[in-house]
Amino acid sequence: MTSARPTPLLRTRLRNGLLVLLKEIRTAPLVSTWVWYRVGSRDERPGRTGISHWTEHMQFKGTPSFPAGLLDRAISRDGGLWNAFTWIDWTAYFETMPADRADLALRLEADRMARSLFAPEEVASERTVIISEREGSENEPTFRMAEEVQAAAFRVHPYHHEVIGDMADLRTISRDDLYQHYRSFYTPNNAVLAVAGDFRTGTLLARIRELFGRIPRAPSPGRAVRPEPPQRGERRVNVEGPGETAYLEAAYHSVSGADPDFFPVAVLDSVLAGASSLNLFGGGISNKTTRLYRALVEKGLAASISGDLSATIDPYLYVLRATIRPDHTPEEVLTAFDEEIDRVVQQPVAKAEVAKAVKQAKALFAYGSESISNQAFWMGYSEMFAEYSWFENYLDRIAAVGAEDVLRVARRLLTPQNRVVGIYRPTGGGADA
């Protein structure tokens, strides 16, 4: 195991518009290759919800050069790890491979950028798989509530619907709909290729030009969306379902990832509910010294609390959640929750709380940098809503946040008019009913 001495990152654009980021890291004999497409559920319209996620599934169903199944085996036999993710703003694919096998990942990604088959029988088979995926999510009370809260928060903006899509659309989307979606968004000028690991930049860039450079540029897909108008009053959503456990969710319209206020909001999140990890691999830390833990869990009102802050293209939601103990009501928990929100809106947080948030961010950064896959993830992810420099400057920006900044964003975001409150009310029954 050698010590880390990463070379500077190369950021360049091919003539067909593909943005390429390369970073040599020699801590392990691995290469992690990521392709990011600027398409997610944000780009979907009613009748086609879930189409980005389904398209992602179809990207594993074969091209003329790599029939379905061949690559899966080839990557597995080399000990590779591969997966894909669809989110509201983007879709990403990655392969982390032994360094001497990384070329396979590049060939696969170049091929399926333009030549996926979308065979009708594969579309049919995958329809039921995705419906099963949604049914599995529907088993969870928290999914049912979160979906309703999201829909209530966005009346106009396409952040309205869940990434998985509505069941009605999953039953009716056709092979042609999927293929058209693929051809519109899977173009080099709408993609980012990020590679980190044990390679030589010059050699790898030449190979990338060879494999990806010949894929023609295409008309840019329009990504304009209807902006969400300001909310004019608190919205409340009640969801009922089986079980004995109630859940509470307060979702505040937040700021975009590129907004300078994102950093004070991140510190606010640390203070209220615990530092949100930016890592895809590597986990987070506990939140037992946060204000909401002390107010709700230590007081015996809730069994757990959490916060969720995402860096997104458009202002999304800052969500705070509580799992309510059976001897208390959602209303009791909401009252105690609001007292804490009032406190953070009325008075600046202590300097020690800000210092803790900064140290936590530094530690989470260090944990994330153990993994080459995680480093490559950061390279592409930051480009989806800002640029890689956003990530490079993250710790400095967090360290520059003062208590007065936290107060300002708390006053900006944490108002009743700016939130949706969701309550899951259990109806009992369930097991052995």
Place this chain on the structure above:
Amino acid sequence: MRKARRSTHRGRVPARRPSAPALDIRSLPGPETILRRELPNGMVVLARENFASPSVVISGYLLAGSIDDPRPQAGLADLTASALMRGTERWSFREIYERIESVGASLGIGAGKHTTTFQGKALAEDLGLLLDTLREALQRPTFPPDEVRRLRGEKLTGLAIRDQDTGARAGMAFEETLYPDHPYSIPDDGYPETVRGLTPARLRAFHRAKYGPRGMVVAVVGAVKARAALEAVASRFGEWTAGSTRRRPAVPFVGAPRSILRTEVPIAGKTQCDVVLGAPGPARSDPAYLAAAVGNNILGRFGLFGRIGDAVRESAGLAYYAYSAIGAGPGPEPWEAVAGVNPENVDRAIDLIRREIGKFTARRVTAEELTDNQANFIGRLPLQLESNEGVAGALTHIERFGLGLDYYQRFPSLITGLTREQILEAARRFLHPDHLVIAVAGPVGSEKEP
């Protein structure tokens, strides 16, 4: 973030395939890079350096687990482990977490069937703080009544959530049927009626009787000199002498079911059923373990969930997840297949999985499957051992099962030495399509026999 695991394997890999990836054996953990010391009190410390990032991980276990729970106190080991950081002779709950969270560190302690495990992470500069906290939690917990009461309430909420979780309920019903009158039939976190009776006094008594350094293992991996890491652990745990010195009883043997035993747990209001089916599998120390593990990879893991995934997900489109799993413990942990399916498709999915188990136990795997899966087991080592957590987990694993410090360096030859016959033999020893426990939880009818 919606995570979607997928890919397919319907096409056949061409006969001419590239060779296995190059693997530098010397880069793997081995006697040259692992420092190991057994302290006079019976505790073992392992350390390995990694200066790739300024962080450090501690990981390990001691010999107290849910198999030590008296039946009326099911959940005792679990609640005891969870309560260790709720207050010690030196620090209160708040002080403990203030120390940890204020430096961005984490420390978690939990109980499994055979062991209580712990894992912590910090910037390397905070290793001492992490070890001080671990020492306090393991050696001097006070189980404050108010904290235990609150923690017990949180656990009971967790059990109410578990009661509604189709995957958890199917797994519990599976184990209750597969392991009658056996400690494996009882869930580690107990039942509401047993957890309600767990008092601070009971926790204290369990801690006094079961916690001690004999058989305990601590691994430290990260940006700390190995010798310094070893000294840091020894200075905090070397004087600890508590606990029993008696050998723990062996885990009772469990035979395979004599027929199909099917059980159903109706949970109203759900959209999907979880299905678990299987039989007792090999212990980690069983000579057939690696053959069974590679066989399991072929049956339900390789690519996208192996043969089971191919049949249930890729060909029939019945499930988002359908895979098989095998344990790695001191006892006969289950060798099981798991799937999440629409209630209408439960029987079809079960038939398809049983058919795959039938083929798997009737004929040898193909030569191609064997070489592919051998390459997979060997090729994935660098990725498994990339992070500090991965290495720490590997070190505790080799210590726990006496595999030797050179185990990962020998691992490639152990895997390439496996034959198709050995895999078939292991499959037949543990699995049979007509001798299985099948558990289904979700929106199904009442209990019935097939």
